[in-house]
Amino acid sequence: MTDIHDAIIIGAGHNGMAAAGYLSRAGKKVVVVERSAKVGGMTTSGYLIPEAPDYLVTPCAVELLFVRNSGLIEDLELAKHGLRTIDPDPSYAYLHPDGSSIALFRDYKRTADDIARIHPGDGKQYLKFMEVMDALMDIGFPIMMAEPGRPDFSNLGKMIGGAVRNVKLKDQLIAISKATSDQVACEWFEHPATIGLLTGIAAGAGPLDDDGNAAAYMIFAVTHRLGTGKPVGSLQSFSNALAASITASGAEIMVDAPVVEILIEDGAAKGVRLADGRVLRSKVVIATSDPRTTFALTTPGGVERRLLQRIEHVPSNRSNAAPFLANVAMAAPLRLKRHQDLRHDGANINNAVGLIGVPDEVRESFASARRGDIPQRHAVSVSPMSNIDPSQAPEGCSVAYLYLPAMAVDAREGWSPELKDKTMTSIIAQLSEYYDGFDKEVGRFVETAREREKRVGATNGCVTHVDFGPLRSGLHRPATGFGGPKPAVPGLFLGGAGSHPGGGVSGIAGRIAADRTLRYLKKMR
Numbered sequence: 001m002t003d004i005h006d007a008i009i010i011g012a013g014h015n016g017m018a019a020a021g022y023l024s025r026a027g028k029k030v031v032v033v034e035r036s037a038k039v040g041g042m043t044t045s046g047y048l049i050p051e052a053p054d055y056l057v058t059p060c061a062v063e064l065l066f067v068r069n070s071g072l073i074e075d076l077e078l079a080k081h082g083l084r085t086i087d088p089d090p091s092y093a094y095l096h097p098d099g100s101s102i103a104l105f106r107d108y109k110r111t112a113d114d115i116a117r118i119h120p121g122d123g124k125q126y127l128k129f130m131e132v133m134d135a136l137m138d139i140g141f142p143i144m145m146a147e148p149g150r151p152d153f154s155n156l157g158k159m160i161g162g163a164v165r166n167v168k169l170k171d172q173l174i175a176i177s178k179a180t181s182d183q184v185a186c187e188w189f190e191h192p193a194t195i196g197l198l199t200g201i202a203a204g205a206g207p208l209d210d211d212g213n214a215a216a217y218m219i220f221a222v223t224h225r226l227g228t229g230k231p232v233g234s235l236q237s238f239s240n241a242l243a244a245s246i247t248a249s250g251a252e253i254m255v256d257a258p259v260v261e262i263l264i265e266d267g268a269a270k271g272v273r274l275a276d277g278r279v280l281r282s283k284v285v286i287a288t289s290d291p292r293t294t295f296a297l298t299t300p301g302g303v304e305r306r307l308l309q310r311i312e313h314v315p316s317n318r319s320n321a322a323p324f325l326a327n328v329a330m331a332a333p334l335r336l337k338r339h340q341d342l343r344h345d346g347a348n349i350n351n352a353v354g355l356i357g358v359p360d361e362v363r364e365s366f367a368s369a370r371r372g373d374i375p376q377r378h379a380v381s382v383s384p385m386s387n388i389d390p391s392q393a394p395e396g397c398s399v400a401y402l403y404l405p406a407m408a409v410d411a412r413e414g415w416s417p418e419l420k421d422k423t424m425t426s427i428i429a430q431l432s433e434y435y436d437g438f439d440k441e442v443g444r445f446v447e448t449a450r451e452r453e454k455r456v457g458a459t460n461g462c463v464t465h466v467d468f469g470p471l472r473s474g475l476h477r478p479a480t481g482f483g484g485p486k487p488a489v490p491g492l493f494l495g496g497a498g499s500h501p502g503g504g505v506s507g508i509a510g511r512i513a514a515d516r517t518l519r520y521l522k523k524m525r
């Protein structure tokens with residue numbers, strides 16, 4: 001019996017490692033089993049371009065955001081284990097085709113002034129908008145932090161405090177929480193550049209016309225309050241810090257260890273079987289793999305068919321739109337052609353994430369993806385990785401991270417290498433209207449959603465594992481019956497992006513799974 005782990009955690013993504021960190025610090029015997037050769041899941045980076053071996057590639061997440069407010073960095077002492085971050089200010093810049101730009105500064109009043117230069121009315125509106133977004137964060141962040149289905153007086157108090165302080169904004173908050181992000185952008189602002197800033201940011205959270213996704217604008221408050229947090233050495237250094245922290249507190253990590261079966265015996269999870277045939281036994285299994293992958297691994301006949309069907313129907317990129325990701329290595333600096341020179345202040349927007357795509361281009365990207373087509377013009381953000389952190393490319397050279405939020409998961413004609421190349425050619429042509437450097441390309445890493453599905457093992461390559469929406473949040477994430485404190489299958493807890501609070505780098509889902517596990521183990525005793 002002494003060989004039995006308290007918990008086996010499937011997946012060494014950041015949520016799996018967060019769960020392991022909290023459990024090992026509570027004195028529990030835990031092992032993390034990861035199918036890939038290294039830790040990180042969707043928070044990794046590496047030297048992935050054979051023709052450009054000195055350029056660091058970031059294939060998934062690029063900035064930290066929510067984790068800077070969730071307590072994970074402090075609780076697991078990630079700074080002590082090597083995590084360093086950089087906060088470019090401005091963090092983002094919307095690049096309008098006429099050469100004008102709107103910079104997102106830490107100081108939202110400065111951003112409002114920047115908008116006011118283009119459209120005085122929109123500048124004033126931004127101040128009001130930020131008042132509502134701040135209120136949304138005051139109320140929304142404690143909801144994200146709280147465990148669904150369990151009284152949590154600390155977070156409940158913060159949430160109620162936020163609601164009371166902002167009671168005069170109640171109607172606006174309700175309207176925004178029900179609306180589409182496109183509607184809110186157009187209702188609040190008038191100039192295409194201001195609307196473009198909003199739709200460019202919102203596109204990262206899913207289709208602009210999904211009801212309820214205007215809540216994604218909370219990201220403005222997060223960015224103004226917390227910055228964006230780009231890890232030095234990119235996301236692998238965040239994951240490596242997590243791995244160092246959890247192993248220091250006694251957790252074991254096994255890489256190259258795919259789970260092929262979650263053992264369900266007598267109706268409860270009792271361990272896992274690895275691809276090499278080894279069986280690891282435990283009192284609890286925490287799965288941070290996406291829910292569909294997780295339940296497909298359970299022992300045949302072990303889980304009620306009705307529950308399996310409920311998970312089988314959970315949506316992942318239901319609209320056929322998902323991020324298409326590229327990193328381009330260049331033997332030249334990456335510099336804006338006109339937008340930097342046309343700035344009226346000294347703000348360095350060469351170091352900001354460039355948001356490219358007028359509102360109609362963003363809308364058309366989602367519409368094309370739904371049809372399975374590739375649009376002529378793209379919605380794309382350009383993270384100038386080596387401008388921010390020069391260690392990521394050789395001196396005088398650069399690496400750019402290109403994120404296209406809305407590309408077809410399944411293209412009508414199929415994602416052949418030729419279609420990938422053709423798509424990249426049109427993306428680079430569009431970006432070259434804005435930036436110098438792309439004509440000196442020395443290599444690239446390009447990944448469609450289907451390729452990401454294979455690499456990170458997430459259904460349909462979905463960055464949030466399960467689509468986010470008001471009907472799939474809290475207790476109902478990933479599906480009704482699977483989000484509460486009591487696991488749908490005894491001993492099997494979900495702790496990845498497919499559970500509350502959802503996708504993004506926060507570590508909250510992992511921490512909640514650890515809390516639930518601790519209570520479950522206590523009851524078992």
Ligand SMILES: Cc1cc2nc3c(=O)[nH]c(=O)nc-3n(C[C@H](O)[C@H](O)[C@H](O)COP(=O)(O)OP(=O)(O)OC[C@H]3O[C@@H](n4cnc5c(N)ncnc54)[C@H](O)[C@@H]3O)c2cc1C
Nearest residue numbers: 011013014015035041042060061062063259496497504505
């Ligand atoms: C292109 C892209 C850009 C993004 N940008 C950002 C960003 O800038 N900021 C942000 O906050 N978020 C971003 N995200 C989202 C964020 O990265 C994810 O939502 C989050 O990292 C998910 O973490 P996780 O630990 O829950 O899951 P994952 O990171 O997916 O980890 C799950 C782990 O389980 C492992 N696994 C799966 N099946 C098995 C098995 N059978 N056996 C063993 N192991 C298994 C996987 O290999 C993986 O390591 C981005 C995501 C993508 C894809």
